[in-house]
Amino acid sequence: MVRCLIDLGLRSGEVVKLQLNDINWSNGTINLVGTKSRRADTLPLPVSTGAALAAYLREERPMTSNRAFVTSHPTTNRSQPRASYAQYWPATEDLRHSAASRLLRAGAPMKEIADILRHRSLDTSAIYAKVDLNNLSAVALPWPGSAQ
Numbered sequence: 662m663v664r665c666l667i668d669l670g671l672r673s674g675e676v677v678k679l680q681l682n683d684i685n686w687s688n689g690t691i692n693l694v695g696t697k698s699r700r701a702d703t704l705p706l707p708v709s710t711g712a713a714l715a716a717y718l719r720e721e722r723p724m725t726s727n728r729a730f731v732t733s734h735p736t737t738n739r740s741q742p743r744a745s746y747a748q749y750w751p752a753t754e755d756l757r758h759s760a761a762s763r764l765l766r767a768g769a770p771m772k773e774i775a776d777i778l779r780h781r782s783l784d785t786s787a788i789y790a791k792v793d794l795n796n797l798s799a800v801a802l803p804w805p806g807s808a809q
Contacts, residue, residue, distance in 0.1 A: 662717075662731055665691075666753055668710040670760035670778050673753040679730035684714065693779075702779050761789035 665671045665679070675693050683692045689711065693702045706714075714730075722730075757778060764774045775786040 664710045664713045666756040668707050669704055670757045677731060680728045681730055758789050761786060762791060765790040
C-alpha cells in the first residue's frame, strides 16, 4: 500500500478505502471513489506498482471475503488500541509532495502532476512540486555581469 502513496501520490484515506474491484488489471488503471473532492477518478497504474499490489494479494493479504484491499491481519492483538490512519497524515502528505517533486524532476508538465494528484488548481500542484532551490543554486551559473 505504501507503493500507492509513493508512486501514485494517493492520500492515506484513499488507500484505506481501496476495494479489490477498484483495480482494473486488464486496463492497468486504479479507480478512486469517495475521494476528498467527492468525485470518482481513474489513474494509470504503473507496472511496478501493479506488480507490488499483485504480490501483496498473493503472498501477504490474509484470506478473507472482505473486499477491502487493506484488511486487519488475523494475528493483530485485539487488546492493543488500533491506530487511525489520520495519525500518519503528516508523513503520507510528505509522500504526496515527494511524488509531485519526482514527477517534476522527470519532466512531467504541471498539468499532468495536477491530474495525478487530482488538484483542480495548478497553483496547488505547484506548492506540492517545489523545486529544491538549494540544489538548483549549486548547479546554476552566475548571472551575467554579477559578482560571483
